[in-house]
Amino acid sequence: MPASRDPAFKGRREQPLPIRIVHWCNALFLLLMAGSGLQILVAYPSLGPRGAQYRWYPFQGTPPPSWMRLGGWLGGGRQWHFAIAWFFVLNGIFYLAYFFLSDEWRRRMFRPWRDTSGAVAQFLYYLRIRKMPPPADFYNGLQRLAYSSVIIFGLLMVLSGLAIYKPVQLHFLTLLFGGYDGARVVHLAGLCLFAMFLVTHLVLVSMHPREIVNMITGGRRE
Amino acid sequence: MSEIITRRKFIVGAAAATLLAGCDTHPIKSFLGAMQHWNEKFEGFVFSPNRLAPELPASDATLESAFPSYFISDTIPTVPANWTLSVGGMVEREMVLTLDQLQKMTRTDLRVRHHCVEGWSAVASWHGVRVSEIAKLARLKPGVKYVEFNSFDEDYFSSWDLGSAMHPQTLLAYGMNGHPLGSGHGAPLRVYSAVKLGYKMCKYLTEVNFLPNKTGGYWEDQGYDWFGGV
Numbered sequence: 001m002p003a004s005r006d007p008a009f010k011g012r013r014e015q016p017l018p019i020r021i022v023h024w025c026n027a028l029f030l031l032l033m034a035g036s037g038l039q040i041l042v043a044y045p046s047l048g049p050r051g052a053q054y055r056w057y058p059f060q061g062t063p064p065p066s067w068m069r070l071g072g073w074l075g076g077g078r079q080w081h082f083a084i085a086w087f088f089v090l091n092g093i094f095y096l097a098y099f100f101l102s103d104e105w106r107r108r109m110f111r112p113w114r115d116t117s118g119a120v121a122q123f124l125y126y127l128r129i130r131k132m133p134p135p136a137d138f139y140n141g142l143q144r145l146a147y148s149s150v151i152i153f154g155l156l157m158v159l160s161g162l163a164i165y166k167p168v169q170l171h172f173l174t175l176l177f178g179g180y181d182g183a184r185v186v187h188l189a190g191l192c193l194f195a196m197f198l199v200t201h202l203v204l205v206s207m208h209p210r211e212i213v214n215m216i217t218g219g220r221r222e
Numbered sequence: 223m224s225e226i227i228t229r230r231k232f233i234v235g236a237a238a239a240t241l242l243a244g245c246d247t248h249p250i251k252s253f254l255g256a257m258q259h260w261n262e263k264f265e266g267f268v269f270s271p272n273r274l275a276p277e278l279p280a281s282d283a284t285l286e287s288a289f290p291s292y293f294i295s296d297t298i299p300t301v302p303a304n305w306t307l308s309v310g311g312m313v314e315r316e317m318v319l320t321l322d323q324l325q326k327m328t329r330t331d332l333r334v335r336h337h338c339v340e341g342w343s344a345v346a347s348w349h350g351v352r353v354s355e356i357a358k359l360a361r362l363k364p365g366v367k368y369v370e371f372n373s374f375d376e377d378y379f380s381s382w383d384l385g386s387a388m389h390p391q392t393l394l395a396y397g398m399n400g401h402p403l404g405s406g407h408g409a410p411l412r413v414y415s416a417v418k419l420g421y422k423m424c425k426y427l428t429e430v431n432f433l434p435n436k437t438g439g440y441w442e443d444q445g446y447d448w449f450g451g452v
Contacts, residue, residue, distance in 0.1 A: 043340035046342070050288045050289060050342050050343065050344035051285045051288030052284070074446075075441070078339075078446070078447065079257070079258055079445060080254065082257065082258070082261050083258070166452060167335070167337060168417055168451075169273060169417075169451070171273070179335075184341065
């Protein structure tokens with residue numbers, strides 16, 4: 001059944017209030033986490049342990065530019081990072097609870113058997129290989145894929161972050177990421193994925209400014 | 223005229239700066255301070271006195287020349303003549319120990335990953351006496367909750383929670399990679415631990431004090447987290 005005709009969403013706005021709150025909080029927290037994280041990276045802007053830095057990493061020894069940093073120095077960056085981390089996690093837990101308890105997952109979550117063909121078609125449309133966008137129901141397949149995978153990125157960031165924070169107390173988690181230096185790689189890669197998501201997200205919503213309004217006002221009711 | 227505008231601009235600028243400092247910096251500072259305090263509690267909660275860091279094989283060892291040495295003095299701190307270690311605070315038996323006496327105590331060897339606050343890691347093997355061994359000899363009085371380590375590297379010091387200090391992988395190390403501790407790594411005696419970040423491991427030791435109250439530390443007083451566990 002298409003989500004738009006699902007009685008569960010009758011009278012509900014396109015972007016219900018909890019989602020709007022979580023979205024804008026998340027935007028703020030992610031910026032603060034990225035800025036403070038990059039400030040922490042400045043202290044050792046390399047990947048791989050001492051004496052055995054990874055050869056494949058092209059930016060060994062290159063600190064991120066100062067305008068991207070938050071906290072002023074390593075200690076300040078750590079204070080910001082470990083303070084905002086709690087709010088980032090709580091916001092995420094609140095979102096996931098709402099996501100599943102409110103049935104929102106049914107119209108938002110990427111489900112391969114339902115959404116794969118639509119996602120491919122939408123991608124081909126953006127590449128101008130396909131003339132018309134595929135029919136969309138609430139979200140198109142590509143949106144579902146993007147907004148669902150960014151949740152996985154978030155989870156990956158929290159887990160790899162914990163693995164770096166407590167490599168001895170959470171030893172098994174750290175092992176899961178290939179050890180302490182492996183977890184740093186995943187954590188930095190996760191930041192790059194977030195950055196790529198953000199750029200794509202900003203380009204696409206600027207092409208559909210209605211979506212920005214919806215994320216503020218909530219949009220029309222189903 | 224231009225001077226007046228300049229002065230006015232200056233006054234407006236100064237007022238804006240004061241306002242910013244008043245309503246902006248201060249709440250943020252206290253917010254970060256409160257969160258750091260909370261995180262300190264969390265770190266203590268996560269710390270398990272029985273969890274051991276994995277011992278690593280010799281093949282994991284970092285080339286010793288690639289293992290950063292660390293001190294805050296302008297030049298490598300030199301060992302004072304007649305160096306001894308004082309053990310004091312709330313103990314039944316205060317002690318002054320020579321290196322020779324320390325080396326005659328039960329020796330513990332350790333090869334674990336070192337985690338620096340800066341983000342790098344490295345591996346070396348360390349040998350020395352467990353802090354818990356020293357505590358046993360000194361006999362702690364009830365009420366000891368913290369351990370403070372002092373050094374002859376200017377005013378470098380660090381205070382620890384008792385649990386981390388008593389951890390079986392926390393040593394007063396006098397050797398690294400099978401040889402006596404080098405002058406760049408804290409000779410003649412330093413703290414080495416598997417459960418703390420590098421800045422907690424005071425080098426160039428002079429004193430170990432068992433205390434009822436928490437003191438800070440060289441970096442901790444500047445904004446690094448006091449617990450600094452891994």
